[in-house]
Amino acid sequence: xxxxxxxxxxxxxxxxxxxxxxxxxxxxxxxxxxxxxxxxxxxxxxxxxxxxxxxxxxxxxxxxxxxxxxxxxxxxxxxxxxxxxxxxxxxxxxxxxxxxxxxxxxxxxxxxxxxxxxx
Numbered sequence: 611x612x613x614x615x616x617x618x619x620x621x622x623x624x625x626x627x628x629x630x631x632x633x634x635x636x637x638x639x640x641x642x643x644x645x646x647x648x649x650x651x652x653x654x655x656x657x658x659x660x661x662x663x664x665x666x667x668x669x670x671x672x673x674x675x676x677x678x679x680x681x682x683x684x685x686x687x688x689x690x691x692x693x694x695x696x697x698x699x700x701x702x703x704x705x706x707x708x709x710x711x712x713x714x715x716x717x718x719x720x721x722x723x724x725x726x727x728x729x
Contacts, residue, residue, distance in 0.1 A: 639683045644668070645676050646708070648697075652686060653705050656696045 640646060644666055651657060651665055663673045677697060680686045687700040699705070715722060722728075 636683070639679060639685065640707075642676070644672075645680055645685075648673075648676055648680065649685060649699065649704060650708065652697055652699050653708075656698045658694050658696050662697070 647666060648662055651662065659670055659673055659677065663670045666673060677686065681688060684700055685704055686697050688695050688697050
C-alpha cells in the first residue's frame, strides 16, 4: 500500500505514457466559465457570434477570443451560411466530458469552490 502523496508503479507508468503538460493544457482550455457556457449552449444550438455575445452579456470581441481558443483547440468548428458564421461542437464527446465533470463535482462542489490554490 502506498502512503499519502506516493504514486504506485501503475500510476507512474501511466503518467509516463501520456503528455501530462498537454493534458493539463487541454483542461485549461475548458477552465474558463465563459468558454464552458459557450460549449454548453452549443451542445443544444448552433449559434453565431452575436447570439453568443448576447447569451454571455459581453462584447463580441471577448466572445471572439473565446471562440478562437475553442476552435484552435478543436472543441468547436465553424461553418458559413449566407455570409454568417455559425459555431457548433466539433466532437460530441465534449458533452460526455462536461456531464462527467458535473457528476464528479456533485459531492465536491464546496471543496472546489473554496479551493485556495485554484482561483
